[in-house]
Amino acid sequence: MSRLTLKEAVRTSILSKKWKQLWKCYPKLVFTRCTMRKLGHQKPMRTRFIRGINSVLRQLKSTILCKFVVKFGLRERHRHHINRWVKFSAVLRTKHVVFDFCPGPKGSTDTDDRYSFPLDMFNASGGSYVKHLRLGFVSLTLPSDISGFKHLKKLYLHKVIITGNFGAYYQNALFLSG
Structure with missing residues (x-):
């Protein structure tokens, strides 16, 4: 099951009653324009994209995720x-x-209109588990008391506006490789 895409995993639910619930424990969630169904025009497309993600997350039963990806042109108003x-x-x-x-x-x-990424959510819970972090078209305000991301190995920032002391953030990521 872990080798299947989310879409393929969901499709297995028609095989039997036992398989119907199996996809809900899927450890890799990838939401992009390609992985979602045909979305149509721009504004309804964003609405359907958001609704699609929310629908999957409501049904998910996983307790740990290996991968969570959202790649889509969303903005601060979708905060x-x-x-x-x-x-x-x-x-x-x-x-x-x-x-x-x-x-x-x-x-x-x-x-x-860039989304302000809340790094503090990862400081409070879960930041120490993140090994790969990729952010695009967001703004970051780095808190002075950053404590998460101690096991971060890869950090990829694309078109990101950073406010705060990036040096302190970088020093806390002990395993970060170039």
Whole structure:
């Protein structure tokens, strides 16, 4: 089951009653434009994308996630949903975390509408489990008392605005490799 994509795992639910619930323990959640169904036009597409993620997360029964990926052109106005996803990935001690909100080729590049990524959610719970963190088109305000991400091996930041002392953050990630 772990070698299947989420979409393939969900499709196995039609095989039998036993398999119907099995996909709900899937350890790798990848939500991108490609992994979601055809989404249609831009605004309803975002709405359907958000609803799709929320629907999967409501049904999920996993207690630990290996991978949680959200790659889609979302913004600060979607904060309510994104914050829940960030908290969800922190609580489930996800090792590989991706939140990439870079716009598509026709999307807005308005820097005032970037999602403010809440690093403090990972400080409170789950940050010490993250080994790979990828953030795109977000803004980061680094807290002075950063304590999470001690086992971080890979950090990838793309079009990220950083406020605060990045040096202190970098020093706390003892296993970070170049």
